[in-house]
Amino acid sequence: MRDYLVIGAGSAGCVMAAELARRGAGSVMLLEAGPAETHPLVSIPFGLVWLMNGPRDWAFKTTPQTHAGGREISVPRGRMVGGSGSINSMVWFRGRQDDFDNWGVDGWSYADVAPAFDAVEQELHPVRLTKAHPLSHGLEPLFGNTSPTPEAQSGGLLSHNKTRYRRRSAARAYLRRRNDVEVRTGCEVDRILWNNDRAAGVVLADGTEVRAAKGVVLCAGSVASPAILMRSGIGPKDHLSQLGIDPRLDSPDIGENLHDHPGVGLHFEGPRSGYGLEPAQWLSWALAPLNYALAASGPLSSPTVEAGLFFNARGNSDQPDVQTHFIPFHLAHKPPKYQAKAGYFADVCLCRPKSRGRLRLASKDPKAPPLIDLGLFADDSDLDTMVAGIGRLRELLKDADFGKHRAPEVHPGETVTGEALKTHIRNSAGTAYHPVGTVRLGGPLSERLSVNGVRGLWVADASVMPQVTSANTNAPSMMIGWRGAQFISEEAA
Ligand SMILES: Cc1cc2nc3c(=O)[nH]c(=O)nc-3n(C[C@H](O)[C@H](O)[C@H](O)COP(=O)(O)OP(=O)(O)OC[C@H]3O[C@@H](n4cnc5c(N)ncnc54)[C@H](O)[C@@H]3O)c2cc1C
Missing domain, CATH: 3.50.50.60 (FAD/NAD(P)-binding domain)
Known part of the structure; x- marks a missing residue:
C-alpha cells in the first residue's frame, strides 16, 4: 500500500x-x-x-x-x-x-x-516565442511594449512552456x-x-x-x-x-x-495573410514536417496562440479587463473545418468575468x-464588456503592423455592432477553456x-x-x- x-x-x-x-x-x-x-x-x-x-x-x-x-x-x-x-x-x-x-x-x-x-x-x-509568423509581430507596436502582461495594457509575442x-x-x-x-x-x-x-x-x-x-x-x-x-x-x-x-x-x-473566461473571436480571411490551406501554401505545408524537423520553424512548431494583447475594453482606464489571443492561422467560422483559404484570428476574453454557474x-x-x-453571461455586465472589447479590438488591430499580410474581417464582419453584436456573441461565444x-x-x-x-x-x-x-x-x-x-x-x- x-x-x-x-x-x-x-x-x-x-x-x-x-x-x-x-x-x-x-x-x-x-x-x-x-x-x-x-x-x-x-x-x-x-x-x-x-x-x-x-x-x-x-x-x-x-x-x-x-x-x-x-x-x-x-x-x-x-x-x-x-x-x-x-x-x-x-x-x-x-x-x-x-x-x-x-x-x-x-x-x-x-x-x-x-x-x-x-x-x-x-x-x-x-520562454518568449521565437520564429513567430510575421503577423504575430504586428501586435508589438500597439502599446509600445513587447511583453504582454495582465498588469498593464500591453501586447506582443507570448511566452510558452515549450x-x-x-x-x-x-x-x-x-x-x-x-x-x-x-x-x-x-x-x-x-x-x-x-x-x-x-x-x-x-x-x-x-x-x-x-x-x-x-x-x-x-x-x-x-x-x-x-x-x-x-x-x-x-x-x-x-x-x-x-x-x-x-x-x-x-x-x-x-x-x-x-466560471470561465468567456471568449468570442474575430475571423480575418485573405490571400497570403496567415497560415492556411490556400493553394499558394500547399508546397510549404508539404515541406512543413521537414521545416519542423530541421529548423524548428513553420506551422508545426507554432503553439497556435502566438501573440496576445491585454487592454481596457472601454479604453477609459489603463487597467486591462480583456485579453486577446492572436492566432495567425485561418480558422473556419463555419464547416467544413479545413478550407482552401488563409487568414488569422483574434479573440476577446474577459479577464475577470462576473457570471457564475454550477x-x-x-x-x-x-x-x-x-x-x-x-452560467455564461448570467451577469449582463459581462456581455456589455465583451461588446465594448470587440469595438476596441477592431480599432487596435487597424493600427497593428500587419503589412502585406493584412486581411479583412469576414466574421462576424465590421458592420455587426451594437445589439446585433450582442446577439452574435450570445450565439457564438465560447470560453478560453x-x-x-x-x-x-x-x-x-x-x-x-x-x-x-x-x-x-x-x-x-x-x-x-x-x-x-x-x-x-x-x-x-x-x-x-x-x-x-x-x-x-x-x-x-
Ligand atoms: C484546449 C485547451 C487549451 C488551453 N490553453 C491554455 C494555455 O495556452 N495556457 C494556459 O495557461 N492554460 C490553458 N488551458 C488551461 C489549462 O491547461 C488548465 O487550466 C490546467 O491544465 C488545469 O490543470 P488541472 O490540474 O486543474 O486539470 P487538468 O490538467 O485537466 O488535469 C486533470 C487530470 O485528471 C484526470 N482525471 C479526470 N477525472 C479523473 C478520474 N475520475 N480518475 C482519474 N483521473 C481523472 C484527467 O484525465 C487529467 O489528466 C487550456 C486548456 C485546454 C483544454
Whole structure:
C-alpha cells in the first residue's frame, strides 16, 4: 500500500506527485484515467489541433446555456498524463498580482504564492516565442511594449512552456525524471473509500479498490474533482440524496462558483495573410514536417496562440479587463473545418468575468458526464464588456503592423455592432477553456487545501481558485499543486 494516492496526472497532479516524493512525504501513486502522453502529437506544438475531440480529450459539453442562445458549449479537458497541459496552447501567465490578493484567503496573497511560481518556472522554463509568423509581430507596436502582461495594457509575442521543438508540460518537466512516483494509467476513479471520517483510498470505475495509508489528493481538475467528491458523499445534501448517494457531509458549496473566461473571436480571411490551406501554401505545408524537423520553424512548431494583447475594453482606464489571443492561422467560422483559404484570428476574453454557474452530477454512475453549467453571461455586465472589447479590438488591430499580410474581417464582419453584436456573441461565444472555482479555497477547503469535515483528503487543482486569474490558468494550477505538496509534506513531517 502507498502512503498517498494522487488522483489525476494533470498540470497540478504531476507537480503534486513529484513534489510529495521529492520532499520525502511518503510513497506516492498517481492514478490517471487516460493513457500516457507519449503520442507524438502531444510533443509537436501544433499537434493540439488534432488532439482536441479525440480519445485524449474528455470533450465535455455544457448544459444548454440560458443566456448564450441555449447552446451546449464545448468544454475540452485533457485525458492523459499531463492532463489539459498536454493539449493546451502552452501560453504562460501567472496572472495579476492582485488576483491572488483579491482571493482574500489567508496564506494566498501574491507574496505567499510567488515562491511557488518561481519554483515551477525553474522546471517549466517558459520562454518568449521565437520564429513567430510575421503577423504575430504586428501586435508589438500597439502599446509600445513587447511583453504582454495582465498588469498593464500591453501586447506582443507570448511566452510558452515549450522548448524550440517540444511541449514542456508538467508531466514532462516533473514526472519523467522521477522513478519514485508510480504512475498508473487507465485508472478512472469513481469515489473515495472511507474508513470512518478518513479517506482510506479510492474505488475505480471498474470496482477495483486502491488503498492509501496517509491519504488521497484530488487533482482531477475543475470538472472531475467536485464530481468525485459528490459521488463520495461530500456535496449539497439534497442533490446527493436525489441521486441515491448517501450524503456523508453536507457541503453546499461543492460544485458552486463554476466560471470561465468567456471568449468570442474575430475571423480575418485573405490571400497570403496567415497560415492556411490556400493553394499558394500547399508546397510549404508539404515541406512543413521537414521545416519542423530541421529548423524548428513553420506551422508545426507554432503553439497556435502566438501573440496576445491585454487592454481596457472601454479604453477609459489603463487597467486591462480583456485579453486577446492572436492566432495567425485561418480558422473556419463555419464547416467544413479545413478550407482552401488563409487568414488569422483574434479573440476577446474577459479577464475577470462576473457570471457564475454550477456543476452537478447527472447520476451516480462515474461514466455519466457531469452537468456543467458555466452560467455564461448570467451577469449582463459581462456581455456589455465583451461588446465594448470587440469595438476596441477592431480599432487596435487597424493600427497593428500587419503589412502585406493584412486581411479583412469576414466574421462576424465590421458592420455587426451594437445589439446585433450582442446577439452574435450570445450565439457564438465560447470560453478560453479555463474552468475554475468548483471546490473553492475558503469554502469547502481549508487554506491548506484539506477538505473541511473529513481527514486525509485534499484538493489541489484549478477547482480551488475562488476567482479565475486574469489570464491563462495553467501556471496557477501548477502553483497550486506545488503548494499543496508543501502543505501535505509539512503535515506528514
Ligand atoms: C484546449 C485547451 C487549451 C488551453 N490553453 C491554455 C494555455 O495556452 N495556457 C494556459 O495557461 N492554460 C490553458 N488551458 C488551461 C489549462 O491547461 C488548465 O487550466 C490546467 O491544465 C488545469 O490543470 P488541472 O490540474 O486543474 O486539470 P487538468 O490538467 O485537466 O488535469 C486533470 C487530470 O485528471 C484526470 N482525471 C479526470 N477525472 C479523473 C478520474 N475520475 N480518475 C482519474 N483521473 C481523472 C484527467 O484525465 C487529467 O489528466 C487550456 C486548456 C485546454 C483544454
